Amino acid sequence: MLLGAHMSISGGMFMSLERGKSIGCQTIQVFTKNVNQWKAKLLTKKDIEDYLEHQRKTGISPVVAHDSYLINLASPDPESYEKSIEAFFIEMERAEKLGIPYLIFHPGAHLGSGEEEGLKRIADSINWVYKRARGFSLKLLLETTAGQGTNLGYSFEQLARIIDLVDKKKYMGVCYDTCHTFAAGYDIRDKSSYNKTFEDFDRVIGLERLKVFHINDSKKGLGSRIDRHEHIGKGMLGIEAFRLLLNDKQFKDTPMILETPKGKEMKEDIMNLKILRGLITL
Ligand SMILES: [Zn+2]
Numbered sequence: 325m326l327l328g329a330h331m332s333i334s335g336g337m338f339m340s341l342e343r344g345k346s347i348g349c350q351t352i353q354v355f356t357k358n359v360n361q362w363k364a365k366l367l368t369k370k371d372i373e374d375y376l377e378h379q380r381k382t383g384i385s386p387v388v389a390h391d392s393y394l395i396n397l398a399s400p401d402p403e404s405y406e407k408s409i410e411a412f413f414i415e416m417e418r419a420e421k422l423g424i425p426y427l428i429f430h431p432g433a434h435l436g437s438g439e440e441e442g443l444k445r446i447a448d449s450i451n452w453v454y455k456r457a458r459g460f461s462l463k464l465l466l467e468t469t470a471g472q473g474t475n476l477g478y479s480f481e482q483l484a485r486i487i488d489l490v491d492k493k494k495y496m497g498v499c500y501d502t503c504h505t506f507a508a509g510y511d512i513r514d515k516s517s518y519n520k521t522f523e524d525f526d527r528v529i530g531l532e533r534l535k536v537f538h539i540n541d542s543k544k545g546l547g548s549r550i551d552r553h554e555h556i557g558k559g560m561l562g563i564e565a566f567r568l569l570l571n572d573k574q575f576k577d578t579p580m581i582l583e584t585p586k587g588k589e590m591k592e593d594i595m596n597l598k599i600l601r602g603l604i605t606l
């Protein structure tokens with residue numbers, strides 16, 4: 325199994341790789357810019373070279389990127405929609421330059437304008453960015469969401485609908501967040517619910533589109549629609565769900581990335597990774 329965690333880029337992009345290596349990650353997730361700002365400092369040639377050299381040295385692969393939380397590709401407000409698609413395209417360029425294969429993003433929040441309208445706007449944005457992204461190999465991964473507020477992407481049908489409306493379908497994939505999907509109402513806590521959920525995913529979206537897992541336990545219950553990450557085995561999802569996932573052969577090459585709360589020293593990541601590795605009996 326390919327296990328890792330989200331890593332800070334403080335001190336430079338390459339530092340994320342050093343941090344990941346120091347706690348034994350095989351794969352990591354990064355932001356490619358300050359996540360709380362619209363502006364992004366240009367990546368210099370040196371930033372990119374340092375990063376690529378550290379990636380070679382550490383052997384961490386793949387590195388996946390997550391976009392800024394400010395971006396809302398479903399926004400009904402023309403000004404914030406425009407700002408969002410421009411910023412999203414810049415994030416795609418940054419990821420492409422760093423040789424990152426996947427950019428993960430929350431589909432968007434319709435803010436009262438209606439679900440179908442929101443889903444269409446998300447697909448329109450993707451069609452817009454891909455017209456400008458000539459020659460990119462980067463794929464975009466829609467993240468499963470908890471469906472908090474007016475956030476879209478809380479059902480497999482909604483994700484399938486977006487993909488259906490996108491022209492360049494071969495660039496589309498999904499990131500399955502175990503906390504979000506559980507909060508959205510999909511159970512995986514025992515063998516039969518686990519099988520049913522992934523059969524549903526396969527029937528509605530297709531398992532070949534599932535490219536990355538975010539592995540988080542959930543503070544809130546099944547169908548709560550509330551997005552609160554918890555340490556592995558300490559939440560409402562519980563340890564059995566992770567045992568099933570980590571021993572599922574069909575996902576043995578799918579990156580599994582922690583996004584659980586942590587401090588600077590990453591003790592929590594070390595603990596969660598140890599628990600996860602201890603579950604593997606494959
Ligand atoms: Zn996530």
Ligand SMILES: [Zn+2]
Pocket residue numbers: 503504551552553
């Ligand atoms: Zn979350």
